[in-house]
Amino acid sequence: MYRNMIAITCASALALSACQMTTNEQAVVGGLVGAGAGLITANALDANRNWTVIAVLAGAAAGTMVARNNATNECAYSNGDGTYRTGPCP
Secondary structure (H helix, E strand, O other): OHHHHHHHHHHHHHHHHOOOOOHHHHHHHHHHHHHHHHHHHHHHOOOOHHHHHHHHHHHHHHHHHHHHHHHHOEEEEEOOOOOEEEEEOO
16 A cells, blocks of 8 residues: 555656646645655654644645745745745755
């Protein structure tokens, strides 16, 4: 069961990465891939339902942010006082 989920997730990510997508589409795909990664991680760690939901939501949020940053090539940097600035990624 787990091998099938991993295989499907990897195949989907590879298939979708070859497509020309807009920034919004990349964010959606990033969110879906992140949610899938969160689900796989939660299942691998035998998490209960509450932690599984949290892992899926956190994965979706992280995947969306990574996709948006890759599309714009901008990263967020901490100013040290709780605020952030954006700039080109190194």
